Amino acid sequence: MMQNNTKIAVTGGIGSGKTTVCKIIKEQGYTVISCDEIYSHLLCDISFLNSLAAEFGNILNSDGTLSRKKLAEIVFSDKDKLTRLNEITHPEIMKEAIKQMSGGGIYFCEVPLLFEGEFEALFDKIIVVLRNKELRISSITKRDEITYLDAKKRIDSQFNYDNLSFEKYYVIHNNSDFENLNAVTLEIINKIK
Numbered sequence: 176m177m178q179n180n181t182k183i184a185v186t187g188g189i190g191s192g193k194t195t196v197c198k199i200i201k202e203q204g205y206t207v208i209s210c211d212e213i214y215s216h217l218l219c220d221i222s223f224l225n226s227l228a229a230e231f232g233n234i235l236n237s238d239g240t241l242s243r244k245k246l247a248e249i250v251f252s253d254k255d256k257l258t259r260l261n262e263i264t265h266p267e268i269m270k271e272a273i274k275q276m277s278g279g280g281i282y283f284c285e286v287p288l289l290f291e292g293e294f295e296a297l298f299d300k301i302i303v304v305l306r307n308k309e310l311r312i313s314s315i316t317k318r319d320e321i322t323y324l325d326a327k328k329r330i331d332s333q334f335n336y337d338n339l340s341f342e343k344y345y346v347i348h349n350n351s352d353f354e355n356l357n358a359v360t361l362e363i364i365n366k367i368k
Contacts, residue, residue: 181281182273182297183367186289187304188333190311190318190326192349192356196304197285199360206276208284213271214264223267230259251325251332265292273297281368290334300367305336306349 185200185207187193194209201207217223218241227246228235234246250257265288276282283302286294295301306314308330315326345363349356 180276180279181299182276183281183283183300183302184286184289184294184298185283185302185304186286187306187347187349188311188336189287189329190314191304191306192314192347193285193287193304195353195356196302196347196349196360197283199357200283200364203361203364205364206280206282208272208275208282210268210272210284210286210288213268213275216271217264217267227260227263230263231256247329251328254332257332261288261291265294269294269297288334290339300345301343302345302347302363303336303339303341304347304349310350 185193185197194211197207197209221239224235224239224241227241231246231249234242234249236242246260250260269286269292272284272286276284284298286292286298289295289298289301311330312323312326315321315329316323319326321329345367347356347359347363
């Protein structure tokens with residue numbers, strides 16, 4: 176007999192708190208897959224890095240590893256280049272994520288660019304984490320040690336969640352403290368199961 180398989184995407188803009196939401200979910204004993212971790216593993220593949228370098232130019236360090244800073248400077252300054260990076264990386268990342276969610280059970284997957292990549296149909300349910308822009312900028316500047324303007328540029332280059340209709344999705348508003356985020360996340364997990 177085949178076990179049920181449920182795939183749930185957790186998404187939201189950069190700095191929204193989706194990683195924290197995924198940590199809360201993981202602490203409840205669920206399997207959580209991170210597209211960012213899959214991407215990090217891809218960046219250890221020399222042929223993949225060479226294909227990125229062929230596309231974007233001088234983005235490798237002297238030891239052959241990716242300079243994330245150089246790549247970020249290129250793609251967050253040019254929407255077409257960001258689109259091209261997503262076209263190269265997203266299919267590879269999602270292929271691996273779906274493979275990791277192929278068994279029975281409930282899987283949560285942190286997918287930062289779910290709507291940009293039009294991957295909604297791959298998931299049974301979607302959780303969207305929202306946070307006001309100033310809190311997101313503050314979070315990104317601390318986490319990535321970048322300037323206010325660089326953080327704002329990253330947010331502005333991404334999908335605009337203000338234009339999204341949320342009727343089909345579970346929504347977490349992350350504008351308060353951790354205790355509130357934790358409580359709302361647990362409430363949504365209970366609704367989903």
